[in-house]
Amino acid sequence: MDKELFFELFSQTRVYDLEQPRSSGAPLLPLLVPGFTYTLHRRHEEGTGDPRTAASGFIATTEHAGTHIDALCHVAEDLCLYGGEKVTFRIQTPTGFTRLGAETIAPLLSRGVPLDIAGYRGVDWITADQPISRQDLETVCLHQNVTLHEGDVALVRTGNGTRWHDPSGYLSSGGVRADASQWLADQHVRAVGADHISWDTDGRVDPDLGTSLPGHIILLVRHGIYIMENLFLEDLARDQIYEFLFVCLPLKIQGATGSPIRPVAIVPQQKSKNV
Amino acid sequence: MDKELFFELFSQTRVYDLEQPRSSGAPLLPLLVPGFTYTLHRRHEEGTGDPRTAASGFIATTEHAGTHIDALCHVAEDLCLYGGEKVTFRIQTPTGFTRLGAETIAPLLSRGVPLDIAGYRGVDWITADQPISRQDLETVCLHQNVTLHEGDVALVRTGNGTRWHDPSGYLSSGGVRADASQWLADQHVRAVGADHISWDTDGRVDPDLGTSLPGHIILLVRHGIYIMENLFLEDLARDQIYEFLFVCLPLKIQGATGSPIRPVAIVPQQKSKNV
C-alpha cells in the first residue's frame, strides 16, 4: 500500500465518539455500587516555591461502570468459561483471572454496523416489555441495506443513550432478547454493543436457558463474542451512518472481567473524492 | 472516498500495541503510591442454582499509573494552566478539574513518528546522566529520514520498555531534556510520548525554568501538547517502523488529570499491493 494514500485517506474521515461521559452518578446496576468515583488529592497550590505544580488523584471503579467491554471471563455457564475450561481457584483468584481477562482482548479494529432499532420502530427508546428480537435485527438490516459479515462489530441502538443523565429511566429500558443474541452469534460477529446498561433486558429470566441475561451466556460463554455496554450511539443515528470503521482499545488490565473503553466510529467522508 | 477501498486498506494493516501490561507492582513514581490495584469480589461459584454466574471487581488506580496520557490540567506554572487561566477552587475541586480535564482530550488519530534514540546511540537504554537532547532528536530524524509535521505525535524511545518488570531499573533511566521538549513544541506536534516513567528525567532541576520536570511545563502548560508515559515501543523499534497511524482513545474521565490508555500504531503492510 502506498503510505501517502493511507494517510491521505485518514485525513478525510470523521470520528464519532461512542463513550458516555465518565463520572460519578451515572446509571449503574445496583450490584455494582459504588460504580465510579474520581477524587483529586494532589493539588496545585501556593507557596511551595516551585513554579511547577502537579495535580493528580485516584480513580475507583468497577470495570463494568460507564461505557465498557466485558472480557470473556466475566460470565460462566455451569462454572465453565468460554472454551469449556472449568473455573477453579487457579483461574479465578483474588486479584483476577488467569484466563480470558481483559488483557487478552486484542485491539478491535473492524467494520462496524449500527442497527438502529429505536429509529426503525419510531420510538424514543425500547421499553422493557418490548425487547429487541431477532426479527427486529433482520428487518433493520434489510431496511438499512446492510449485511453482517464474520468479524464485524454490531451495535444495537435502543435510543437509551439520551437518558444517561436520568439513571432510573436508563436502567428501566428494554434490551436484546435471547433469540436476537443467538442470531448475532450465528453471523459470527466479533463483538456486539448497545446503548444499554446490560445488553439483555435486566430482570427477565429466559425460559430456554433458565437464566437471566441469557445473551451473556450465548455471546460471551458459548461463542466468545465480546459485549459492550453503555455506548453512545445518538450521533451515528442522527447522521444515519450505517457502516464505519470501529475502533476500540480496551485496557490490558490483567485478570479483570472487563475494561472501560472509549470506542470510536471512523467514517469516510461523504463528499467522496476520486482516488 | 470509496468505502470499499477504505475497508480494504484497513485489512492490509498491522497493529502494534503500545501499552504495557496493567497490573499491580508495575514501576511507579513514589508520589503515586499505591498506583494500580485490581481486586475481584464477585465470583463464579457453586450452588446458586443459576447456570449463569458473573464475576467482577474493582480497579483502584491513579490516572498516572501504567501507560497513560497527561491531561492539560495535570500541571500548572505559577498556578496557571494552559491558556493562562488561574487555578481557583472553581477550577480545581475535590472531584477533579472543571477545565482541561481528561474528558477534553479528543481521540488522537494522527501520523505517528517514533524517534529511536536508544537504537541510534546503540545502547540498551538511556541513562540518567545522558538524557535526550534536542541534538539527539534532530540527528535521529535525519538518520530515520523523517520530518515532523504539525499535528504529528512524536514517540521517543529510551529503550526502557524492556525493563517494565524491573521497577528500580525502569525508574532510574534517563528521559528527555528541556531543550528537546522545546524543540518538539516548536514542531507543533499534537502529543509526545516515551517509554519512560515521567518523560523528563526525574529529579533534575532545569536551570532555566528553575523547576524539575521542565518538559511538563513546556509541553502541557505553555503549548497544550499532551504527554504520554510508559509506552511500549520495542516492537516498533525491532521492526524499524518509522511512520504509522497513531490511535489513542483516552477515557473521558470528568475532571481527571489524565487517563490510562492503550495506544496503537497502525502500519500499512510492507508488501504493498497496487491500488
Added chain:
Amino acid sequence: MDKELFFELFSQTRVYDLEQPRSSGAPLLPLLVPGFTYTLHRRHEEGTGDPRTAASGFIATTEHAGTHIDALCHVAEDLCLYGGEKVTFRIQTPTGFTRLGAETIAPLLSRGVPLDIAGYRGVDWITADQPISRQDLETVCLHQNVTLHEGDVALVRTGNGTRWHDPSGYLSSGGVRADASQWLADQHVRAVGADHISWDTDGRVDPDLGTSLPGHIILLVRHGIYIMENLFLEDLARDQIYEFLFVCLPLKIQGATGSPIRPVAIVPQQKSKNV
C-alpha cells in the same frame, strides 16, 4: 487502688454500644459520596489442598461515614485551625494533615452525660425547623438532674437513631443550634456527640458567624472540642441512663480529618453491691 476491687467493679458494669452498624447504603452527606464500601476478594474456596483458607477484603470509606469523630484539622475558620495556625501546603498535604490529625486524638475515657432532648420534648425526633437550643440543653440538664463538668463528654439525643435505615428521613432531621454549641463549649466539655449526620442542622446559615454548620467552628476550631456524629443513643434513652463512663478509641490514622469509632457507655449496675 486495690487491683481486685478494680476488676471486681468492672465485672458489675453494663456496656452500651453507641455505634450504628457500618455498611454501604447508610445515611451520608452528598459531599461524602460514595461513603463506605466493603468488598471481599480473598475467599474460602475448594481445591487449594490446604485445610486452612483465609478470607479478606477491602474497606473504602471516608473518615466521616457512619459513627465517627471529627479530628480538629477537619474544619478551619478563615483558613486557620484550632490554635490559630494558618493552613499551608506543609500542614495540609495530599496524604493528610501534619497537624491535628486523627492520630492526635487521645483515647477518650471520660464521664459521659447524655442529654435526651427528643425525650424531654416528647417527640420521636427533632425536626429541622425546631433545632436544639441552649435553652433545651439547660432545661434537660435540670430535668435529668445532671451537671456538666470540665472534661465531660456530652451526648445530645435527637431521636434520629431509629432512622438509620431511612437515609432520607435521617438526613432531614434537626441538629444543634449555634447557641447550644457555644453553651457546651462554655462548660469546657472535652467532646460532644449526637445521633445526627452533622451535629449542626444541615443547610442553615448562622447569621452571627455567617456560615453553615456553625457548631463546627465553635467547637472544633475555637475550642478544640471533638464532635462525634451518627451515634446510637436509643438504648441509653430507653433505660434512662444519665451518667456513665464514656469510652471511645479513635484510630490513629495519620493525618486524617477524623476516624470511624465504636464508642461505648459503661454503666455501673443499678443493683448496687456494698463495697
Added chain:
Amino acid sequence: MDKELFFELFSQTRVYDLEQPRSSGAPLLPLLVPGFTYTLHRRHEEGTGDPRTAASGFIATTEHAGTHIDALCHVAEDLCLYGGEKVTFRIQTPTGFTRLGAETIAPLLSRGVPLDIAGYRGVDWITADQPISRQDLETVCLHQNVTLHEGDVALVRTGNGTRWHDPSGYLSSGGVRADASQWLADQHVRAVGADHISWDTDGRVDPDLGTSLPGHIILLVRHGIYIMENLFLEDLARDQIYEFLFVCLPLKIQGATGSPIRPVAIVPQQKSKNV
C-alpha cells in the same frame, strides 16, 4: 455500686495505647497489598467566600492492615467456620460474610495479661527459628506470677513492636507455635494478641495440622478465640505491667473479616489510695 466510687476509681488509672500508628508504608503481608492508604481530596482553600472550610478524604484499607482484630469468619478449616457451618455462597458474599463478621465482635472489656517472652528470654525480638512455645508461655506466667483465667485476653510480646518502621525486619520475626496457641485455647481466653504481623510464624507449615498459620485454625476456627495482630506492647513491657483492664472496640463493619482497632490497657495507679 457507688457511682462516685466508680468515677473516682477511673480518675486514678493510667492508659496505655496498644495501637501502632496507622499509615501507608507500614509492615504488611504481601497478600494484603496495597494495605492502607489515606488521601485527602476535600481541602481548606481560599476564595470560597465562606469563613468555614472542611477537609476530608478517603481511607482505603484491608481490614488486616496495621493493628487489627481477626473476625471469626477470617479463617476456615476444611471450608467450615467456627461452629462448624460450611461456607457457602449464602455465607460468603461479594460484600462480606453473613455469619461471624466483624459486627459480631462484642466490645472487649476484659482482664488483660501480657506475657513478655522477649523480655524473659532477654532478646530484642523473637527470631523465626526460635518461635514461642507452650513452654515459653508457662514459664513466663510463673515468672510474672500471673495465672490466665477464662475470659482473659492474653497478649504475647515478641519485642517486634520497636521495628514497626523497619518492615522487612518486622516481617521476618518469629511468632507463636501451634502448641502455644493450643495451650492458650485450653486456658479459655477470650482473645489473644501479639506485636507480630500474623501471630503464627509466617511460612512455617505445622506438621500436625498440615497447614501454615496453625494458630489461626486452633484459635479462630476451633475455639472461637479472636486474634489481634500488630499490637504495640513496648510501654507495658518497659513499665513491667502484668495485669490490666483491656479495652478494645472493633468497628461493626458488616461482614468484614476483621477490623482495625486501637486497643488500650487501663492500669490502676500503683501509688494506691485507701478506698
